[in-house]
Amino acid sequence: MSTAALHADSHHDHHEHKESFISKYVFSMDHKMISKQFLITGIVMGIIGMTMSLIFRLQLAWPDEQFGFMETLLGKWAVDGKLDPNFYMGLVTIHGTIMVFYVLTAGLSGTFSNLLIPLQVGARDMASPFMNMLSYWFFLASSITLLSSVFIETGPASGGWTVYPPLSALEKAMPGSGLGMTLWLSAIALFIISSLLGGINYISTVLNMRTKGMSMNRMPLTIWAFFFTAILGLLSFPVLLGAALFLIFDRSFGTSFYLSDIYLEGVGALENIGGSPVLYQHLFWFLGHPEVYIILMPALGITSEVISTNARKPIFGYTAMVISLMGISFLSFIVWGHHMFITGMNPFLGSVFMILTLIIAVPSAVKAFNYLTTLWKGNLRFTPAMLFSIGLVSFFISGGLTGIYLGNAALDIQLHDSYFVVAHFHLVMGSAAIFGMLAGIYHWFPKMYGRMMNNTLGYFHFWITFITAYLVFFPMHFMGLAGVPRRYYQFTLLEDFNVWMDVNKLITVSAIVGGAAQLLFIYNFFYSIFKGKKATANPWQANSLEWSTPVERIHGNWPGEIPTVYRGPYEYSRPDREEDFFPQYVPDDSAPEVLHTEEHQVAPEEKSPEEVESSVFFAAIKRVFGLS
Amino acid sequence: MRIDTLRIRLNSIFKKSLAVLSFVLAPMMLLAADVIEPPKEFSIANFDWITILSVLLALLIILVIARAFDIGALTEKITGKTVVSWNNINAWVAIIFLVAGLFGVWYELKVHGPLLMLGNSASLHGDTYDSMFYWTFGFTFFVFVVTEVLLFYFMFRYRYNENRKALYYFHNNKLEIIWTIVPSIVLTFLVLRGFTTWSKITTEIPKESQEIEVFAYQFGWKARYAGEDGSLGNQNFNFISGSNPLGVAEAGQVDELVKELEGEISKLEAFKASADDSILAWKGRYDRFVATGLSRTYPEDFKTLKTKFNDGVSGAYVRTLEKDIKRKRTALNRIAEYKKDDGFFDGTANDDRVTTEIVLVKNKPYIFKFRARDVIHSAYMPDFRVQMNCVPGMPTQFAFTPTMTTTEARSIKNKPEYDYYLFCNKICGAAHYNMKIKVTVVENEAEYNTWLASQAPLVAPKVAEQTPAAETEGIETEATDNTVAMN
Incomplete structure (x- = not known):
């Protein structure tokens, strides 16, 4: 059963060679290994980012306490066990940066695009394995650069993850704007290179390397999501690179792109004037808004796949799902101004951005309703992956709805930069995307490591995480509506906010419980890599192409020829089939390829009373709108 | 056979309740203890090895339970009888979560709802704002409840049953068109309403509005009022110095x-x-x-x-x-x-008042002109539904009319000590969390005039000697270069 034997049997195009440890595990060019490298790095970064959040949550809940262990851990940043305000800002900034870029962009998209694109479209590897390898190593270099900034004397960048100048441009404005900021900018520049190398690869692989029969409209929704994500990244990350370069120039070479009229610490701080801080915000959010979809869309893609597989039911409205993704991708480029309603931008421009922003709610609503309908009358198997996907849908709805408030320029006056915003994006972007990532890990773990993860631990992991995530983020809406500003080190100096102390404590305790639950996942993950139950080739009885590969994850993916694709990926529970799944790669001439056209719409043979009862909702909709 | 089934049923009920206990009740109890009784003695400062050990212990217990269930699954495989149905357990937990969650939402609305800044705004446009908010809340809350209930209900209702086959239901154009059109209509309504509200707030500025300059710096605020001549003097950042923190053209x-x-x-x-x-x-x-x-x-x-x-x-x-x-x-x-430029130093600045408090008159329109001299700050007055960034090098403004005096707000909120504040709401450095200025709304012009008269003008009238009243402890007084000061 050695891979060598399989290699010998195989007669694919790849040149036969013996792989050394270095070429197999370190400088690997195999997309599956690279995806694991992304995943493990992402998990490590995730643990660091989460620990940081727990530290500053402790500060927010118990501002007057002294935590002995904090001094042990942080040294001069927590003298007498009390967190330093500058370091608090640093933690907030690095937590945001790590979570947004390193975990939810690289960790999520990097892992699953790499793993699934070749496997699901039927390719031996990425279009350019070498670039793919470079992509990971730039990412690792970037991670190390960012983390190293935590250990320097002046502390890490601490102007918030958006690093608005002049705060981030002037060394004298805060300690973190010194070397820490330089390292942050270097890290982001490296990160962007990594992201672009990856993105080009994903796009060309999807467009050029699909196997026979894999037309675009037979691609799983995961691939569609990764494809659009890569396009978004390719178009928007260079703009951030430009913004970062201008900032580097302003910081180090005396230019004044973002700076004007500055007086700091007793001196007029600039030789040149005439720049605009708002310019940076425009450039930043031109990336920043697509970025939230770069984070969210892969998670939605994964969810579509997992929900359909475990509901044993075709994803409802495949075409609508693709069109929504397309619509969201397009719109995401023209809505960045909703982050800037109150920056002093022309109010008319604010109105335009408000209209465009609220349009995004329509494709998002379509997606949510389609997920619900996919669950309706399904036969739901609650694997941990399925639970996390359903959790994602729940977060997507709760967090998405508050977007309607924030996208409204008038309502944003009050809510901007309050805890309402924190609640909103942690639910719709943070928790939802993390849940998508976890769903992906549970679902494709057998493809990654050839073993199964422990389901029972997965259930505990899911429910504790799900409940605590809501306990952490739901009350924050109320704080925001009461006018509590975000990024405050403590509220003890503002008496009116003291009523929220209890809530702050509840949030912190929930966060600690939720954080501890992740230890279950870490244990489960690493234990299962070595000791998990051996997986079969297709443990979830899924349809898509990756499940036709052998359990031993060989170089080149398929030992023989790449299978041909005969139908779409979501042919579950076809009435003309005995089994409730019908893989894409199984030829069957007698079965019509497409059953789901209007003419072939198949009704269930006979409805049981419960089924009739549960379709009341849809029947009611139909009746209201006079449809048959 | 029947007894066998019964035994399995009982077994599964027992396990269900165990799961429910550990999943839902235990963490909730843990948290409830914190919420219900304000944690006076409960101090996390005792966060030490005992705490860490007990967390580890809890995790260990979960591991053991998981292992027990695995053994159960093994037995299941050997005997061919269903001992634990995780599909059922998860479905039940979903329903319990839904009920508990809806209860939580209701609890939050009841307990924290009254604390929200809604319904008692202290400015004219605040009421328009609040009405916009309620409309949005109405729509979103309805959708939230319906969709979340459906989601968890479907989870419960359509849990796995090996005798059933899912409905092969690929798409339904009519249904999809409906749920594209309906949200579009609702959103169009919200957009139009939002558009009018936003335009009204940002562009309808009464001509007689009084200008007040609100000036932000690390880490504090200053306000500048026009003096007796009724006009604010010119300013420029080049004039900023220790004794002229706002750079007024004097x-x-x-x-x-x-x-x-x-x-x-x-x-x-x-x-x-x-x-x-x-x-x-x-x-x-x-x-x-x-x-x-x-x-x-x-x-x-x-x-x-x-x-x-x-x-x-x-x-x-x-x-x-x-x-x-x-x-x-x-x-x-x-x-x-x-x-x-002779016109620049026209002397209008001489009678300006630079103050450390903002005093406004009820029902009088104001336009705040914001400036900052170091980094971006944001002037946030939640009571008045006002927020605007203060950007160095780019003047910004916000116009509003206060409608509730501080005294009225105190009696409405039933807090005799209550004061309006203007907070900084854009991350600006270490003391960001303590950057605020008191805002007082008085009943009539007379009170305001008395207050203004008590504030010293920038340049004292000729009789008195020079009194740099603007100078306060918040501002760096020495303008020397500290690189050289090291000598």
Whole structure:
């Protein structure tokens, strides 16, 4: 059963060679290994980012306490066990940066695009394995650069993850704007290179390397999501690179792109004037808004796949799902101004951005309703992956709805930069995307490591995480509506906010419980890599192409020829089939390829009373709108 | 056979309740203990090994339970009987979560709802704002409840049953069109309403609005009121100095600043001329420190000395001096340009009041002109539904009319100590969390006039000697360059 034997049997195009440890595990060019490298790095970064959040949550809940262990851990940043305000800002900034870029962009998209694109479209590897390898190593270099900034004397960048100048441009404005900021900018520049190398690869692989029969409209929704994500990244990350370069120039070479009229610490701080801080915000959010979809869309893609597989039911409205993704991708480029309603931008421009922003709610609503309908009358198997996907849908709805408030320029006056915003994006972007990532890990773990993860631990992991995530983020809406500003080190100096102390404590305790639950996942993950139950080739009885590969994850993916694709990926529970799944790669001439056209719409043979009862909702909709 | 089934049923019910307990009730109890009784004795400062151990213990227990279930699954495989149905357990937990969650939402609305800044706004446009909010809340809350209930209900209702096959239901154009069109209509309504609300707030500014300059700096606020002449004087950031923190165009102050700058330039020139000597002196001290072992006794001083010495040798010291001189010369040139313009120093600034409190009159329209001198700040007055960024180099504004005096707000909120504040709401540095200025709304013009009269004008009327009233402890008073001050 050695891979060598399989290699010998195989007669694919790849040149036969013996792989050394270095070429197999370190400088690997195999997309599956690279995806694991992304995943493990992402998990490590995730643990660091989460620990940081727990530290500053402790500060927010118990501002007057002294935590002995904090001094042990942080040294001069927590003298007498009390967190330093500058370091608090640093933690907030690095937590945001790590979570947004390193975990939810690289960790999520990097892992699953790499793993699934070749496997699901039927390719031996990425279009350019070498670039793919470079992509990971730039990412690792970037991670190390960012983390190293935590250990320097002046502390890490601490102007918030958006690093608005002049705060981030002037060394004298805060300690973190010194070397820490330089390292942050270097890290982001490296990160962007990594992201672009990856993105080009994903796009060309999807467009050029699909196997026979894999037309675009037979691609799983995961691939569609990764494809659009890569396009978004390719178009928007260079703009951030430009913004970062201008900032580097302003910081180090005396230019004044973002700076004007500055007086700091007793001196007029600039030789040149005439720049605009708002310019940076425009450039930043031109990336920043697509970025939230770069984070969210892969998670939605994964969810579509997992929900359909475990509901044993075709994803409802495949075409609508693709069109929504397309619509969201397009719109995401023209809505960045909703982050800037109150920056002093022309109010008319604010109105335009408000209209465009609220349009995004329509494709998002379509997606949510389609997920619900996919669950309706399904036969739901609650694997941990399925639970996390359903959790994602729940977060997507709760967090998405508050977007309607924030996208409204008038309502944003009050809510901007309050805890309402924190609640909103942690639910719709943070928790939802993390849940998508976890769903992906549970679902494709057998493809990654050839073993199964422990389901029972997965259930505990899911429910504790799900409940605590809501306990952490739901009350924050109320704080925001009461006018509590975000990024405050403590509220003890503002008496009116003291009523929220209890809530702050509840949030912190929930966060600690939720954080501890992740230890279950870490244990489960690493234990299962070595000791998990051996997986079969297709443990979830899924349809898509990756499940036709052998359990031993060989170089080149398929030992023989790449299978041909005969139908779409979501042919579950076809009435003309005995089994409730019908893989894409199984030829069957007698079965019509497409059953789901209007003419072939198949009704269930006979409805049981419960089924009739549960379709009341849809029947009611139909009746209201006079449809048959 | 029947007894067998019953036994399995009981077994599964027992396990279900165990799961429910551990999944839902245990964490909730843990948290409830914190919420219901304000944690007076409960101090996380005792966060030590015991706490860490108990967390680990809890995790261990979960691991053991998981292992037990695995054994159950194994038995299941061997005997072919269903012992644990995780599909059922998860479905039940989903329903319990839904009920508990809806209860939580209701609880939050009931307990924290009254604390929200809704319904009792202190400004004219605030009511429009609140009504916009309620409309949005109505729609979103309805959708939230319906969709979440459906989601968890479907989870429960359609849990796995091996005898059932899912409905092969690929799409339904009519249904999809409906749920594209309906949200579009609702959103169109919200957009139109939002558009009118936003335009009204941002563009309908009464002509008679009084201008107040609100000035932000690390870390505090100042307000500038026009004096008796009713107009705010000019300002420019080049005039900012220790005694003129807002950079107001006040001729005497600016002349002083010019003198000060010239003095500094000659001082810097002198440093530059004697740079070689300084470097030599530092080298001497540096060598002495090393020779006598003082470097170990006073490591901090030694470090400073070493930096200075290195800067001197590498030329960074002279470069910094040159840069400072150049910058100060540029500032002088800019000031000279302004001095050529007679209209700029028109004396309107002389009677301006720079204050550390904002006082407004009820029902009088105001327009706040925001400025910042170092980084971006944001003026946030939640009671008035007002927020606007203060951007260095880009003046911004917000117009509003207060409608509720501080006294009224106190009685409505039933808090005798309550005050309005303007907070900073854009991350701006270490003391961001404590950057605020009190806002007081008074009943009538008379009260306001009394207050304004108590504030000293920028330039005292000729009778009195100079009183720099604007100078307060919040502002750096020395305008010297601290790179050189190290000498």
